[in-house]
Amino acid sequence: MQNELIADRPDRALELVEEIRPRQGQTTANTQQRYALDQAAAHLRLRNVDRTTEIVLGLKSQAPSWFRQQQAARDIAEDLLEQAKRMPGSDHREVAEFLGVA
Numbered sequence: 001m002q003n004e005l006i007a008d009r010p011d012r013a014l015e016l017v018e019e020i021r022p023r024q025g026q027t028t029a030n031t032q033q034r035y036a037l038d039q040a041a042a043h044l045r046l047r048n049v050d051r052t053t054e055i056v057l058g059l060k061s062q063a064p065s066w067f068r069q070q071q072a073a074r075d076i077a078e079d080l081l082e083q084a085k086r087m088p089g090s091d092h093r094e095v096a097e098f099l100g101v102a
Contacts, residue, residue: 001038010042033063037072044079052080053091060098067099074099 004013017039027035040055056076059067067073077096084092096102 001035001042005038005041005045008045010045013038013042014046029063030066033059033066037070037076040076041072044076044083047083049080049083049092052076053089053095056080056095057091060095064098074101077101 001013001016004010004016036055036059040052040059043055044052056067056073059073077092077099078101080092081088081096081102088096093102
């Protein structure tokens with residue numbers, strides 16, 4: 001999935017979600033969280049702000065300490081604010097403030 005993101009193919013990265021998901025039970029919590037962060041990045045690149053916000057709020061709730069330490073999470077929060085520049089929602093501001101990027 002991450003290779004597809006690096007290659008700027010977020011649509012293909014999300015297609016891989018279905019192939020990867022059945023094996024997810026065999027992974028650590030950290031791996032699952034990283035996987036969710038990659039999903040959020042892919043959705044954001046496709047301008048699916050609502051799904052991105054849903055994922056990052058879930059990560060903030062499930063693993064706040066881990067989430068706060070992730071540079072990728074901060075990058076996503078900054079991009080969310082940029083995409084919602086005219087009218088960022090309270091969820092966007094909440095995540096950005098939590099990560100210290102607002």
